Amino acid sequence: MPTGSLNAITDVPGVRVGQTTITGDGLNTGVTAIVPEGWEGTLPAAVAVGNGYGKLIGTTQVEELGVIETPILLTGTLSTFRVADAFLTWLLDRDPHATSLNPIVGETNDGHLSDIRRRPITPAHVHAALDTASSALPAEGCVGAGTGTAALGFKAGIGTASRNLPAPSRAATPSAVAPAPSRAGGYTVGALVQANFSGVLTVLGRPVPAEPIDADGNSCMIVIATDLPLDSRQLGRLARRAIFAMARVGSDYAPGSGDYAIAFTTSRTPSYADHDLRAPFQAVTESVEEALLNSLTMARTTTGFQGHTAYAVPHDRIRPQ
Template identity: 85%
Template sequence: MQSPRRVRDLGVVVGTLPTGPLNAITDVPGVRVGQTTITGDGLNTGVTAIVPDGWAQTLPAAVAVGNGYGKLIGTTQVDELGVIETPILLTGTLSTFRVADALITWLLDRDPKATSLNPIVGETNDGHLSDIRRRPITPQHVHAALDTASDLLEEGCVGAGTGTCALGFKAGIGTASRTTPSGQTVGVLVQANFSGLLTVLGRPVPAQPIDADGNSCMIVVATDLPLDARQLGRLARRAIFAMARVGSDYAPGSGDYAIAFTTARTPDFPDRDLRAPFQAVTESVEEALLNSLTMAHTTTGHQGRTAHAVPHDLIVQRAL
């Protein structure tokens, strides 16, 4: 038996930029994460909430779509206006709409004058390990994730990653961050649930493929760099590109999305200086995806199906 460990704790170092103090999306000042996990009786699912300070006054944002076979509620308004006006929530596919409705209730309770809200809710299909048709998410699960958001977050089989699988192994939630030479931070959180051949620092790790229902990945990118919506779109696209570094095959039945936002309200960043932010998001996504695997544990779920955790010694061997 092995205990979940972050890939960096296994001696595998991705890239060259320094990490933030927690090596997490919450290294970006004002960004917090809360999660609700549901397990047992054929269920392995949950909710993950990314809650940035200042969301009620809108924050610059952009969405990028790799494969569009998925659900990401609220994208058209983000594309049109270049901002988010709510926290960002992740869950299982058939619970997406219940989560969005519960988020609306939470928002209305905080703004008695609101008449229009644009909830941002994404998903991946956790039906391999969870009885997805039961749609077990309640408003209480959603509100608990939002109300308990903090700087510290768990990885692996928690929240929206409780029942997900990736690259032939049990996966889940992963996170990482990088500090740019200018002193700002890029942090990411991933909900990993996609196919391909696991690759560690450029070397493939053979695995017995899991015949899972649905293959997708949700990536949330946060930063305090003063980027505008167009530049955030460029950052989001690099996040999807980074999936290839761990072996994604971008299968046709996959929904691969990235949403990027900044906590800086006044855009003032020259395009010529985007090289470091691009590197930061690429390295962060690669490491977060690896963390989503090495922090997961073997899980048996719906109809007795089992997804095995990646053996850590395989990761270390391929990194040498």
């Protein structure tokens, strides 16, 4: 399917990304913030759990109410709770009357390349990622929450991609008005991933084996954004396809892996028919697959905590022969 102009989650109108990166002195970690326009008034959302060996703060309320009421943050495992607390401060500063908030914070374990027990992320790091969020092309690879992650035997990190799809020709019901896209000609689905899982790298069906990296974690966080007019149930179907897409790049879905996807839409007027979901499903599958590959091909060899090294995938090994 055709990509958006940036081939990134920020192709979805109103979606911004900000990142804070921490390196040096045995540290390779950070924060990635996905900030959709209109989050203050809640946006339809859903979570899918492939394997729940991880932390995704705020999950139960999203499942219960079918909405997010904050941006979405990603970080390293043991910093999750410090990030959530700093995030809560940022939210309270913007709503002086709030007595209940549901910050969404996900993680993967970057302890192979970063001194994870130091929990180095401060409120300043969290607030900077949120305050600098931009609709520009996000940096990929060794940046933000992906600074210290590895996947499929190679150095990985943050990756993103998008797909455009036309508006359906049919309405959701015989009497309904066909949903109007917010972008001329159709809608956009975007993905952002924090890749940190095991398996054998597979590129367009071709395995690219590597020595396994002896590391805790083996997880993946996937964020799906769209402007499609979907309800929470339909977004849950998209989120499940995001986890399915991990198989296309070689995930082994290890028992110690925390594989999560959260999908949201910037549209508050659900009017999309289930029988028209084939194209959105394909858009999710393609964008997640490419985002995962981008997280690897944009990463660089990194030596970190206690001299541990994760090597970048050699590009000549994945080019067509």
